[in-house]
Amino acid sequence: MSDPRVAGAGVTKFGKHPERTGRDLFAEAGLEALDDAGVDPDDVDSLYYGNFMGELAEHQGHQGPLMAEAIGLDAPATRFEAACASAGVAVRGAVQALRNGEADVIVVGGAERMTNIGTAGATDALAIAADDLYEVRAGMTFPGAYALMTRAYFDQYGGSHEDLAHVAVKNHEHAMVNDHAQIQKEITVEDALEAPTIASPLGLYDSCPITDGAAAAVLTTESYAEDHGLDAPVAISGTGQGGDNLALQDRSHLAQTPAADKAAEEAYADADVGPEDIDVAEVHDCFTIAEVFAIESLGLYERGEGISAATDGETDRHGDQPVNLSGGLKAKGHPVGATGVAQLATITWLLDGSHPRADAVPDGTVGVAHNAGGTVASTTVHVLEVAE
Amino acid sequence: MSEQAPDGEYDEWLDAIADGEAYYVECANGHGWLPPRRVCPTCGSRDLSDQRLPEAGEIATHTTITVPTPQFEDDAPYVTAVAEFGPVSVTGIVRGVDPDAVEIGTMVGIDVGDRVTTGDRLVVFRPR
Ligand SMILES: [Zn+2]
Numbered sequence: 001m002s003d004p005r006v007a008g009a010g011v012t013k014f015g016k017h018p019e020r021t022g023r024d025l026f027a028e029a030g031l032e033a034l035d036d037a038g039v040d041p042d043d044v045d046s047l048y049y050g051n052f053m054g055e056l057a058e059h060q061g062h063q064g065p066l067m068a069e070a071i072g073l074d075a076p077a078t079r080f081e082a083a084c085a086s087a088g089v090a091v092r093g094a095v096q097a098l099r100n101g102e103a104d105v106i107v108v109g110g111a112e113r114m115t116n117i118g119t120a121g122a123t124d125a126l127a128i129a130a131d132d133l134y135e136v137r138a139g140m141t142f143p144g145a146y147a148l149m150t151r152a153y154f155d156q157y158g159g160s161h162e163d164l165a166h167v168a169v170k171n172h173e174h175a176m177v178n179d180h181a182q183i184q185k186e187i188t189v190e191d192a193l194e195a196p197t198i199a200s201p202l203g204l205y206d207s208c209p210i211t212d213g214a215a216a217a218v219l220t221t222e223s224y225a226e227d228h229g230l231d232a233p234v235a236i237s238g239t240g241q242g243g244d245n246l247a248l249q250d251r252s253h254l255a256q257t258p259a260a261d262k263a264a265e266e267a268y269a270d271a272d273v274g275p276e277d278i279d280v281a282e283v284h285d286c287f288t289i290a291e292v293f294a295i296e297s298l299g300l301y302e303r304g305e306g307i308s309a310a311t312d313g314e315t316d317r318h319g320d321q322p323v324n325l326s327g328g329l330k331a332k333g334h335p336v337g338a339t340g341v342a343q344l345a346t347i348t349w350l351l352d353g354s355h356p357r358a359d360a361v362p363d364g365t366v367g368v369a370h371n372a373g374g375t376v377a378s379t380t381v382h383v384l385e386v387a388e
Numbered sequence: 389m390s391e392q393a394p395d396g397e398y399d400e401w402l403d404a405i406a407d408g409e410a411y412y413v414e415c416a417n418g419h420g421w422l423p424p425r426r427v428c429p430t431c432g433s434r435d436l437s438d439q440r441l442p443e444a445g446e447i448a449t450h451t452t453i454t455v456p457t458p459q460f461e462d463d464a465p466y467v468t469a470v471a472e473f474g475p476v477s478v479t480g481i482v483r484g485v486d487p488d489a490v491e492i493g494t495m496v497g498i499d500v501g502d503r504v505t506t507g508d509r510l511v512v513f514r515p516r
Contacts, residue, residue: 124457133398134422137510138479139453139460139468147451148470155449155492200452245429249470249477250421254449 175327
């Protein structure tokens with residue numbers, strides 16, 4: 001069983017494109033990925049596509065075939081939905097199909113159109129990743145749910161809003177050279193602490209923006225890449241997925257993300273690596289606290305110690321354990337159904353040296369992507385390695 | 389008030405809370421859950437029975453939400469909390485107390501109230 005290769009990737013500029021349809025966004029990313037890969041579209045066996053709020057944002061279900069059409073594929077296409085981890089589960093499905101010999105070439109991708117429905121509309125749409133009966137009806141919002149987890153974390157392990165501000169400051173700084181990023185603006189700790197509160201203790205700068213965008217990647221088998229002379233040095237060597245109770249109230253932990261622990265353990269075992277091998281990580285920082293949960297679940301930090309990683313400068317581009325060199329969801333933006341594949345593209349580019357922040361990990365050979373859905377009731381973790 | 393069919397056992401559960409007879413469902417191995425449940429996600433037991441919810445719960449975490457969904461526009465700011473009532477935890481809105489006075493560990497009772505914005509019913513916690 002050989003590891004699938006990332007043959008090409010494409011990502012749109014993330015940001016506010018309220019007038020651009022989902023199909024147009026995806027077409028841009030998908031065609032860029034196909035061109036980058038140099039793969040004949042006739043050789044594509046399937047499209048695995050992530051999207052979360054298409055019914056609410058565009059009144060459009062059944063997006064798989066629509067998006068295959070948008071990038072000129074005559075191939076079966078399936079939409080994957082796992083809230084903000086939709087594209088992560090699409091990647092996992094593609095990796096499994098390539099490994100078990102069902103396919104030689106799969107396009108994975110995702111898209112989300114969010115700004116056209118306004119802040120209230122997007123807040124409403126994001127909220128339904130939570131349990132409607134038991135959480136949404138108790139006034140839960142997506143930031144509200146993470147605020148509940150933040151307060152539980154502070155209570156159990158300590159830490160402060162100022163520590164979270166350092167996560168935001170770091171990720172904004174990382175995004176400064178990433179032209180795909182939605183926000184290219186440096187902020188200070190004071191800016192973050194003085195920003196309006198959304199759901200206490202979280203403020204505006206603890207939250208990722210609302211984003212339109214798409215991402216796509218062409219994944220192939222190692223043998224297809226060799227036979228067709230593709231330039232595809234990065235392999236997906238490990239995949240993992242974990243689940244948890246949908247509602248926070250039913251979880252065994254409010255200050256940990258066990259679904260991500262399970263996904264990381266599975267992916268590391270699959271790739272035969274450990275946390276100590278990880279040179280670079282792209283993690284799901286939809287809120288600043290989410291980056292803390294992620295780096296602890298990935299085993300990069302002990303439980304309760306992730307909170308100070310950004311404050312101590314360990315996870316910035318000069319640190320020993322750089323996290324979210326793209327700017328993360330916080331500054332790069334978070335078109336929810338596209339995020340998992342955008343992370344895959346980022347890690348690929350960081351490892352092959354083509355990312356504008358690749359100089360932070362000049363000798364990097366192992367990267368990890370962590371994509372979380374809802375309040376981490378779904379998580380995928382993928383390990384990427386330089387294979388050639 | 390939305391003109392929709394009731395949501396089965398969830399609305400029956402709200403009725404019970406309003407009548408002062410709040411309950412949870414418990415499996416043969418003592419794991420507690422809120423209805424509707426046909427199986428215990430922890431142990432797989434399908435032998436579930438109704439048990440009386442403890443009178444008082446303890447707030448495990450809370451947030452004051454200032455940017456709500458449109459369905460809570462006129463309710464904001466409001467406090468959403470998760471409170472532990474014995475073997476189950478419940479999410480609800482804390483009323484009858486200054487938001488700044490809500491703390492982890494605050495003891496609350498459970499009730500049913502109305503959402504200001506839409507009139508829909510919701511779970512309400514009040515300090516006790
Ligand atoms: Zn049980």
